[in-house]
Amino acid sequence: MQAMGAPLTLVIGNKNYSSWSMRPWVLLRGLEIAFRERQLKFHTQEWSDSIGGLSPSGMVPVLWEGEPGGGFATWDTLAIVERLHELFPNAKVWPSDAQARARARSLCAEFHSGFRAFRGAMPMNIRSRYPGRGMNPDVAKEIGRIQALWTEARKTFGGKGPFLFGAFGAADAFYAPVATRFVTYAVELKGAAREYQQALLESPGVGAWSAEAVKETEFVAEDEPYATAPR
Numbered sequence: 001m002q003a004m005g006a007p008l009t010l011v012i013g014n015k016n017y018s019s020w021s022m023r024p025w026v027l028l029r030g031l032e033i034a035f036r037e038r039q040l041k042f043h044t045q046e047w048s049d050s051i052g053g054l055s056p057s058g059m060v061p062v063l064w065e066g067e068p069g070g071g072f073a074t075w076d077t078l079a080i081v082e083r084l085h086e087l088f089p090n091a092k093v094w095p096s097d098a099q100a101r102a103r104a105r106s107l108c109a110e111f112h113s114g115f116r117a118f119r120g121a122m123p124m125n126i127r128s129r130y131p132g133r134g135m136n137p138d139v140a141k142e143i144g145r146i147q148a149l150w151t152e153a154r155k156t157f158g159g160k161g162p163f164l165f166g167a168f169g170a171a172d173a174f175y176a177p178v179a180t181r182f183v184t185y186a187v188e189l190k191g192a193a194r195e196y197q198q199a200l201l202e203s204p205g206v207g208a209w210s211a212e213a214v215k216e217t218e219f220v221a222e223d224e225p226y227a228t229a230p231r
């Protein structure tokens, strides 16, 4: 799908680590919306030199319409998703049904502001495998909540498609880095949640992002609680 207005550029961080960057990237790719990527890797000179001009918040992701740094910026994943919904009303960023749409927004908002134990103990690290690490009672409770959310959405709104609301959309993009974390930390799911995780990992956008993430070699200490820096 081609942008009607100015060309889009998404500013992102490291593909191995930046779960917030992954969300709009896999959404754009999954919905076949044309965009360019501008990657700034964490703790690099390029980040220090460029982030001020490319990100009003100093964080990634940022969606630029027009010239990156000179066009119109939208930052923060939830705002970016809503902006894409307005720019591409036919792309089905959100489900067409009003209740399904409200539920999809609830799932995204709940992750955006919650799941702090899970996010802290199991940071995204697509190329690595740390089976069993990070698990504790608070994390287990939040993982139970995620499985319940997935199972209920699939049952109530999944229809004929393999994703939370049938066709791939914003809610799937929001839970894509959760699906990869379950692989990294060997969290075993059951039933509908497991089937959904598999469909999400195999979806075009998630597959493309992950294939590039595993090739990255930079070590970012703050995202690596279970490894020591290579010498």
Ligand SMILES: N[C@@H](CCC(=O)N[C@@H](CS)C(=O)NCC(=O)O)C(=O)O
Pocket: 013, 017, 018, 019, 020, 021, 058, 059, 060, 061, 075, 076, 077, 078, 112
């Ligand atoms: N609430 C923001 C979170 C963005 C965020 O935390 N981004 C991280 C990378 S995943 C970042 O830019 N970190 C760099 C920094 O804080 O200097 C969103 O939803 O986009």
